[in-house]
Amino acid sequence: MTKGARDLFGTRVQLSRVRSRARTVAVLVLAGSVALVFIWLRTLVAPADQPVAGGEPWLKGLGSARDGTITVIVPCFKQRAFIGETLHSLAAQTYPPASITVVDDASPDGCAAEAVRVLLDLRPQRAAQRAALAQWLRNGVDVPAPDFRDDEVLTTEPPSRGVAAARNRAIRLSVSAWICCVDADDLLKPSYFELAMREVAVEPALNLLYANQQFFGESSWRWDVPEWSPQAAVAAGPLPVSALLRRELWSATPYGFDEAQPRGHEDWSLWLQLVRLPVRAKKLPNFLLLYRFRASSKKRTREARNPEVVRLLRTLYPDLYPPRALLDDHAALLAGGLTPEVLADARVSRARASGRSAPALWLGMHSEHAGLLPDAMREYAAAVETRARYDWQPLLRLACLAARLGDQPVNARACGALMQLWSEEQRRWYLRPDDSASAGGCCPAADAAAAAS
Structure with missing residues (x-):
């Protein structure tokens, strides 16, 4: 075979190899495309989530x-x-x-x-x-x-x-x-x-x-x-x-x-x-x-009609919220009372959860809002009896209403118990007479001490 023939033959062999590789690549690309299309179609007709297989x-x-x-x-x-x-x-x-x-x-x-x-x-x-x-x-x-x-x-x-x-x-x-x-x-x-x-x-x-x-x-x-x-x-x-x-x-x-x-x-x-x-x-x-x-x-719709439920929820957990926030909740509840739906729920809670102080506290604040002060006194007193040791709320409400009614013995007992729970700094902060959102006026002795300081 002449050199020219060998060169030509070699060129043909190289071209054949190139074409073969090109065909292989084309087949692989086509196969990959078909696989992708198959997977895509499968996602359309089959569920995306399959059950767990045992032994995984x-x-x-x-x-x-x-x-x-x-x-x-x-x-x-x-x-x-x-x-x-x-x-x-x-x-x-x-x-x-x-x-x-x-x-x-x-x-x-x-x-x-x-x-x-x-x-x-x-x-x-x-x-x-x-x-x-x-x-x-x-x-x-x-x-x-x-x-x-x-x-x-x-x-x-x-x-x-x-x-x-x-x-x-x-x-x-x-x-x-x-x-x-x-x-x-x-x-x-x-x-x-x-x-x-x-x-x-x-x-x-x-x-x-x-x-x-x-x-x-x-x-x-x-x-x-x-x-x-x-x-x-x-x-x-x-x-x-x-x-x-x-x-x-x-x-x-x-x-x-x-x-x-x-x-x-x-x-x-x-x-x-x-x-x-x-x-x-x-x-x-x-x-x-x-x-x-x-x-x-x-x-x-119920939650929209009864926004006070969030305030009541916070009073259930007084150890998680600062007294200032709870005092604001008390002020709002005393001013607005409870809606009929929430009042009915509070009465049911009072009957079913007799060992909890919060339902009696709620009913006391609603009674005070409605001007039913003897009823409020009874509810606050019941809340004091069942309160958690750290819960100051029933003591404060009882002290405030007793001061309002001029019942000095009840006021003195409630304030005395309250002072054991609040530090001196808390007394100064929360019992300031000049703060309408505080409990000023509820404990006269503490008010006087706070004013003097």
């Missing part, structure tokens, strides 16, 4: 079999139209709850019957989920399976006791390590529990998990929930109610969801009680909680 390594981080169990609490009052959608949302979790408890709070619309119907339809699916969950949590170890309660519907004889009582009742019956309260018209994204339990598997000390909240219905607002902090809890009640909470953390609070509080802001009372406890919180970065917004909802 992260499940071993949950510790004992019970540590990974969740009970969902669903109070229902006049939510028959939405309860089915909520229950299907819970059954669609990729990490299923061990049990679902619906509490019909004497709802007049047949909510209990609808919940029973839906749970019966879901029963085969839920039985399979519980069996799979038990197997996952045993992690292949020969240990007893977790003790699951069946999904159930609890009913309440009229009258309604309120959402706080409904939640507490179901939580007391639960046997799971975790609880999650979901309102009967709200939804959860399918991956919420799985993402939360993955975090627990990595950090077993966690006892509170939550996510961002997406509004739907009459609003599309997105709530980027702040990080948990005691300061945020005291200021505004920082978390959605559908946070995941270790049951032992709920058990460590004095009241759980505080049933003495007039209706409204029930979840805030729970977050306030957590301020005193060793909370280990974790926020999931996703929008996993779906809140059905309805401008005309009973809860929303």
Whole structure:
């Protein structure tokens, strides 16, 4: 073969190799494009969230079999139209709850019957989920399976006791390590529990998990929930109610969801009680909680009609708020009294929570506002008898009204007890006669000392 022929042949071979490589690249690019298109199409026709598969390594981080169990609490009052959608949302979790408890709070619309119907339809699916969950949590170890309660519907004889009582009742019956309260018209994204339990598997000390909240219905607002902090809890009640909470953390609070509080802001009372406890919180970065917004909802309109409920809530926890803020709340309550709805709730709380001083304090301030001074004196005296040792509020209100009525013995006793709680600096600050927002004039001896200083 001549040199020219060899050069030509070599050129042809090189060209052939280049063309072959080009065809290979083109095939790979085409294959990659087809794969991407296939994946894109799959996301359109298949669910984004798939159930957890048994034996996944992260499940071993949950510790004992019970540590990974969740009970969902669903109070229902006049939510028959939405309860089915909520229950299907819970059954669609990729990490299923061990049990679902619906509490019909004497709802007049047949909510209990609808919940029973839906749970019966879901029963085969839920039985399979519980069996799979038990197997996952045993992690292949020969240990007893977790003790699951069946999904159930609890009913309440009229009258309604309120959402706080409904939640507490179901939580007391639960046997799971975790609880999650979901309102009967709200939804959860399918991956919420799985993402939360993955975090627990990595950090077993966690006892509170939550996510961002997406509004739907009459609003599309997105709530980027702040990080948990005691300061945020005291200021505004920082978390959605559908946070995941270790049951032992709920058990460590004095009241759980505080049933003495007039209706409204029930979840805030729970977050306030957590301020005193060793909370280990974790926020999931996703929008996993779906809140059905309805401008005309009973809860929303009630809170708008009864703004004094927030003031009453603060008086329930006087160790968490400065006296100056509580004195401002007292001044507003004495000036405006309680709305009929809140007054009715306060009377119910007075009867049901007879060992708590706050309901008697509220009724005393309302009676004083209405000019029913003997009634106010009786309520304040009852509040003094049941007050916590650190709670100065009933003493102050009794001292002020006794001074107003000229009852010196009662005034002297109440002021004497109050002086044991307040430091000299506090006496000077809060008992100044020239400050209309203070308690000036309530304790004459202390007023004189404050004026002299």
